[in-house]
Protein backbone atom coordinates (compact mmCIF):
# COMPACT_ATOMS: atom_id res chain seq x y z
CA UNK A 1 0.00 0.00 0.00
CA UNK A 2 1.53 3.27 -1.09
CA UNK A 3 1.28 6.32 1.13
CA UNK A 4 -0.79 9.09 -0.34
CA UNK A 5 1.44 11.98 -1.32
CA UNK A 6 0.67 14.85 1.02
CA UNK A 7 2.28 18.23 1.32
CA UNK A 8 2.60 19.85 4.73
CA UNK A 9 2.68 23.63 4.73
CA UNK A 10 3.15 26.12 7.56
CA UNK A 11 -0.12 27.83 8.43
CA UNK A 12 1.33 31.32 8.68
CA UNK A 13 3.74 31.41 5.73
CA UNK A 14 2.36 28.72 3.45
CA UNK A 15 5.91 27.42 3.13
CA UNK A 16 6.37 23.73 2.75
CA UNK A 17 7.59 21.98 5.90
CA UNK A 18 10.42 19.61 5.16
CA UNK A 19 12.63 17.67 7.49
CA UNK A 20 16.29 18.48 7.10
CA UNK A 21 17.77 15.89 4.79
CA UNK A 22 19.89 13.19 6.38
CA UNK A 23 23.16 12.50 4.65
CA UNK A 24 24.84 9.12 5.07
CA UNK A 25 27.75 9.20 7.50
CA UNK A 26 31.24 8.85 6.16
CA UNK A 27 33.03 5.55 6.56
CA UNK A 28 35.19 7.06 9.29
CA UNK A 29 32.22 8.46 11.23
CA UNK A 30 30.52 5.07 11.11
CA UNK A 31 33.66 3.31 12.22
CA UNK A 32 34.15 5.67 15.16
CA UNK A 33 30.56 5.11 16.30
CA UNK A 34 31.03 1.34 16.15
CA UNK A 35 34.49 0.97 17.70
CA UNK A 36 33.43 1.03 21.37
CA UNK A 37 30.76 -1.60 20.74
CA UNK A 38 33.20 -3.81 18.81
CA UNK A 39 35.75 -3.63 21.63
CA UNK A 40 33.02 -4.51 24.15
CA UNK A 41 32.03 -7.52 22.02
CA UNK A 42 35.59 -8.82 21.90
CA UNK A 43 36.06 -8.32 25.66
CA UNK A 44 32.91 -10.32 26.43
CA UNK A 45 34.01 -13.08 24.05
CA UNK A 46 37.45 -13.24 25.68
CA UNK A 47 35.79 -13.55 29.10
CA UNK A 48 33.63 -16.36 27.71
CA UNK A 49 36.79 -18.03 26.45
CA UNK A 50 38.25 -17.75 29.95
CA UNK A 51 35.21 -19.62 31.32
CA UNK A 52 35.74 -22.30 28.72
CA UNK A 53 39.40 -22.64 29.68
CA UNK A 54 38.45 -22.80 33.38
CA UNK A 55 36.06 -25.68 32.69
CA UNK A 56 38.67 -27.52 30.66
CA UNK A 57 41.11 -27.07 33.56
CA UNK A 58 38.61 -28.73 35.91
CA UNK A 59 38.22 -31.61 33.44
CA UNK A 60 41.94 -32.31 33.22
CA UNK A 61 42.20 -31.82 37.00
CA UNK A 62 44.49 -28.82 36.89
CA UNK A 63 41.82 -26.76 38.62
CA UNK A 64 40.23 -28.39 41.65
CA UNK A 65 37.38 -27.33 43.90
CA UNK A 66 37.05 -29.34 47.09
CA UNK A 67 33.36 -28.53 47.35
CA UNK A 68 30.63 -28.33 44.75
CA UNK A 69 32.79 -29.19 41.75
CA UNK A 70 29.66 -29.89 39.65
CA UNK A 71 28.22 -26.47 40.46
CA UNK A 72 31.44 -24.75 39.47
CA UNK A 73 31.41 -26.63 36.19
CA UNK A 74 27.76 -25.80 35.54
CA UNK A 75 28.51 -22.19 36.41
CA UNK A 76 31.39 -21.99 33.95
CA UNK A 77 29.20 -23.32 31.12
CA UNK A 78 26.25 -21.03 31.85
CA UNK A 79 28.35 -17.90 32.38
CA UNK A 80 30.32 -18.77 29.24
CA UNK A 81 27.06 -18.84 27.22
CA UNK A 82 25.76 -15.61 28.76
CA UNK A 83 29.01 -13.77 27.98
CA UNK A 84 28.95 -15.07 24.40
CA UNK A 85 25.39 -13.77 23.95
CA UNK A 86 26.17 -10.34 25.44
CA UNK A 87 29.21 -10.03 23.18
CA UNK A 88 27.11 -10.86 20.13
CA UNK A 89 24.56 -8.15 20.99
CA UNK A 90 27.35 -5.55 21.06
CA UNK A 91 28.64 -6.92 17.77
CA UNK A 92 25.21 -6.65 16.14
CA UNK A 93 24.67 -3.10 17.43
CA UNK A 94 28.09 -2.15 16.02
CA UNK A 95 27.03 -3.50 12.63
CA UNK A 96 23.80 -1.50 12.80
CA UNK A 97 25.82 1.73 12.72
CA UNK A 98 28.72 0.45 10.63
CA UNK A 99 27.52 -2.35 8.35
CA UNK A 100 29.90 -4.39 6.23
CA UNK A 101 30.02 -4.14 2.44
CA UNK A 102 28.31 -6.99 0.60
CA UNK A 103 30.79 -6.79 -2.26
CA UNK A 104 32.50 -9.87 -0.90
CA UNK A 105 29.66 -12.25 0.05
CA UNK A 106 31.82 -14.60 2.12
CA UNK A 107 33.37 -11.79 4.11
CA UNK A 108 29.93 -10.20 4.57
CA UNK A 109 28.53 -13.45 5.97
CA UNK A 110 31.47 -14.15 8.27
CA UNK A 111 31.58 -10.57 9.58
CA UNK A 112 27.85 -10.51 10.41
CA UNK A 113 27.87 -13.97 11.96
CA UNK A 114 30.96 -13.39 14.10
CA UNK A 115 28.74 -13.93 17.15
CA UNK A 116 27.87 -17.41 15.92
CA UNK A 117 31.55 -18.13 15.31
CA UNK A 118 32.36 -16.93 18.83
CA UNK A 119 29.60 -19.17 20.23
CA UNK A 120 31.09 -22.13 18.36
CA UNK A 121 34.63 -21.40 19.57
CA UNK A 122 33.60 -20.77 23.18
CA UNK A 123 31.15 -23.68 23.58
CA UNK A 124 31.47 -26.40 20.93
CA UNK A 125 34.84 -27.72 22.21
CA UNK A 126 33.26 -28.16 25.64
CA UNK A 127 30.51 -30.38 24.25
CA UNK A 128 33.09 -32.55 22.46
CA UNK A 129 35.44 -32.72 25.46
CA UNK A 130 32.61 -33.59 27.85
CA UNK A 131 31.27 -36.35 25.60
CA UNK A 132 34.71 -37.87 25.04
CA UNK A 133 35.88 -37.52 28.64
CA UNK A 134 36.44 -40.92 30.25
CA UNK A 135 37.24 -39.76 33.79
CA UNK A 136 33.90 -38.12 34.55
CA UNK A 137 31.41 -40.18 36.47
CA UNK A 138 28.19 -41.00 34.65
CA UNK A 139 25.99 -38.76 36.75
CA UNK A 140 28.15 -35.66 36.22
CA UNK A 141 28.41 -36.40 32.53
CA UNK A 142 24.64 -36.83 32.19
CA UNK A 143 24.18 -33.37 33.61
CA UNK A 144 27.04 -31.48 31.97
CA UNK A 145 26.71 -32.79 28.40
CA UNK A 146 23.05 -31.74 27.88
CA UNK A 147 23.65 -28.38 29.61
CA UNK A 148 26.66 -27.65 27.40
CA UNK A 149 24.79 -28.73 24.25
CA UNK A 150 21.78 -26.56 25.18
CA UNK A 151 24.10 -23.64 25.98
CA UNK A 152 25.69 -23.98 22.53
CA UNK A 153 22.33 -24.01 20.73
CA UNK A 154 20.87 -21.13 22.74
CA UNK A 155 24.01 -19.00 22.42
CA UNK A 156 24.08 -19.73 18.68
CA UNK A 157 20.44 -18.67 18.21
CA UNK A 158 20.89 -15.43 20.15
CA UNK A 159 24.20 -14.63 18.45
CA UNK A 160 22.97 -15.14 14.89
CA UNK A 161 22.22 -11.90 13.06
CA UNK A 162 18.86 -12.60 11.46
CA UNK A 163 18.64 -9.46 9.40
CA UNK A 164 22.05 -7.96 8.64
CA UNK A 165 22.13 -4.83 6.53
CA UNK A 166 24.93 -4.10 4.10
CA UNK A 167 26.81 -0.85 3.73
CA UNK A 168 25.36 -0.46 0.21
CA UNK A 169 21.82 -1.08 1.41
CA UNK A 170 22.24 1.43 4.24
CA UNK A 171 23.48 4.21 1.96
CA UNK A 172 20.67 3.53 -0.50
CA UNK A 173 18.02 3.52 2.24
CA UNK A 174 19.27 6.75 3.81
CA UNK A 175 19.40 8.51 0.43
CA UNK A 176 15.92 7.30 -0.49
CA UNK A 177 14.24 8.38 2.77
CA UNK A 178 16.53 11.26 3.69
CA UNK A 179 13.71 13.75 4.27
CA UNK A 180 11.03 11.33 5.49
CA UNK A 181 9.77 10.97 9.01
CA UNK A 182 9.90 7.31 9.94
CA UNK A 183 8.27 5.37 12.76
CA UNK A 184 9.33 2.33 14.73
CA UNK A 185 8.47 0.49 17.91
CA UNK A 186 10.18 -0.83 20.99
CA UNK A 187 10.21 -4.44 19.80
CA UNK A 188 9.63 -4.48 16.05
CA UNK A 189 12.49 -4.74 13.57
CA UNK A 190 10.77 -2.62 10.91
CA UNK A 191 10.69 1.04 10.08
CA UNK A 192 7.44 2.58 8.83
CA UNK A 193 6.56 5.59 6.71
CA UNK A 194 2.91 5.73 7.70
CA UNK A 195 2.27 6.69 11.35
CA UNK A 196 -1.10 4.96 11.11
CA UNK A 197 0.27 1.78 9.58
CA UNK A 198 -1.72 -1.28 10.63
CA UNK A 199 1.45 -2.82 12.04
CA UNK A 200 1.83 0.10 14.47
CA UNK A 201 -1.70 0.15 15.81
CA UNK A 202 -1.04 -2.22 18.70
CA UNK A 203 2.11 -0.50 19.95
CA UNK A 204 1.68 1.71 22.98
CA UNK A 205 4.85 3.65 22.15
CA UNK A 206 5.79 4.63 18.60
CA UNK A 207 9.14 6.32 18.04
CA UNK A 208 9.30 9.07 15.46
CA UNK A 209 12.58 10.10 13.86
CA UNK A 210 14.57 10.22 10.69
CA UNK A 211 15.81 7.21 8.78
CA UNK A 212 19.28 7.45 10.31
CA UNK A 213 17.83 7.20 13.82
CA UNK A 214 15.74 4.19 12.83
CA UNK A 215 18.75 2.39 11.36
CA UNK A 216 20.90 3.27 14.39
CA UNK A 217 18.21 1.61 16.50
CA UNK A 218 18.54 -1.53 14.36
CA UNK A 219 15.16 -0.97 12.68
CA UNK A 220 16.40 -1.82 9.20
CA UNK A 221 13.54 -3.91 7.84
CA UNK A 222 11.21 -1.95 5.51
CA UNK A 223 7.61 -2.50 6.62
CA UNK A 224 5.68 -4.77 4.27
CA UNK A 225 2.59 -2.60 4.47
CA UNK A 226 3.69 1.02 4.29
CA UNK A 227 7.14 1.08 2.69
CA UNK A 228 7.14 0.63 -1.11
CA UNK A 229 8.74 -2.72 -1.93
CA UNK A 230 11.47 -2.88 -4.53
Ligand SMILES: [Zn+2]
Pocket residue numbers: 191192193194197198199200223224225226227
Ligand atom coordinates in the same frame (compact mmCIF):
# COMPACT_ATOMS: atom_id res chain seq x y z
ZN1 LIG B 1 4.27 -0.05 8.30
